Amino acid sequence: MIPQISQAPGVVQLVLNFLQALEQQGFTGDTATSYADRLTMSTDNSIYQLLPDAVVFPVLRRMSRFLPVWRRSRAFTSLIFTPRGGGTGTNGQALNQGIIVDMSRYMNRIIEINPEERWVRVEAGVIKDQLNQALKPYGYFFAPELSTSNRATLGGMINTDASGQGSLVYGKTSDHVLGIRAVLLGGRYP
Template sequence: MYATDASDYKEIPQAVVYPKHEADIRELVRFAGVNSITLIPRTAGTSLAGQVVGKGIVVDMSRHMTRILEINEKERWVKVEPGVILDELNIALRSTGLFFSPETSTSNRSMIGGMIGNNACGLHSLVHGTTRDHTLSVRAVLSDASVCEFGPLSSDEFNNLLDKEGLEGQIYREFNTMLSDPANQDEIVSGFPDPRVVRRNTGYALDELLDTPPYRGENAKYSDFNLCKLLAGSEGTLLFITEAKLNLVPQPPPFKALVPIHFNSVMDAIRGNLFAL
């Protein structure tokens, strides 16, 4: 089953592992780095494009890392591990009157880690936005097995991180060098899809990072710099998410609808009526 997903692709992995916690993932990253082996994060495997299919080690987050860690009803956010199923999360949130709004067609099995990796959209994304719009922060393991948190940063916090030692500081410095270059800015603006196109996932969302105060000042779309805008939709290629803090929105009001059902015969209609009763 790990040789494929919901796509038509097939590749036998070297191994499959089931991490129980963050420490396991850090050890896996160290092992993979020493042995030059690819790690493939996987949750439900519902994607149609083969993102979790490969020759490396498949890291299945769906077996053990499935906890809802914290619900903050007042501030409207929830903190979860990557293996939490979307429907189960929203069932747990039902009593609060809130829900995590990206409604995918595979909501009974799709998991938060994969939704972030794929920037899942869902039926009402034009109203509620995509997973990217509701990913507030993540805790993650980097390629050197260090752990850091990515979330909203004020201009001062962003500038302080530019001086930080280690891989985390290097990441911010390299993004800053890239996004500060006027030629790169022009290329990003002209090359990325129109911002009005909500349902899109065309590579790393550099345009989302560019539209922040460090580069657009008071004219920025966003009030802070947040690497989660780029991590959502990165297909698990940049880091291992171990926790995610998600924005919640009010549940829509209940409604009634009439659904006309067509049958091929009277007997089929009778059987259907008995089933409905």
């Protein structure tokens, strides 16, 4: 039997301490610990349910201040973080009982479209249909075609190497990724 969320447990004190430390470090994104906010992040397109302790919504420019907070303190090394895009994965990969790092609220900008060289630069929370709408005037689109393309984010597609209808012709997501810039655990950008 699949476990179901049957009660509204409180937030673990360690998580509250972490969120307070974030605020003290100047974190300018949003955080959420209410049961309603956590419940919305407890499911994805899979059959699983995991109620997180908190949700963090980082702003990319401030991301470098986010991760180093828990690396500096041994108290926070036991915390579990999971990035989340649109929650369209079917294997529960966007779920955890720790802290969800939601990429879709603020990290959803199309930064640059270079039609001559046929590439784009986007943030992880850009939705596939949003990107394709921006590419349409240039006669381009981002493949593969997904049934969840109106909510699937590019970060999530890269994470799962999404494929779908037309992937035999156009390839899967990894066939269209030229590079990734990510924030590492120490807060560095490689």
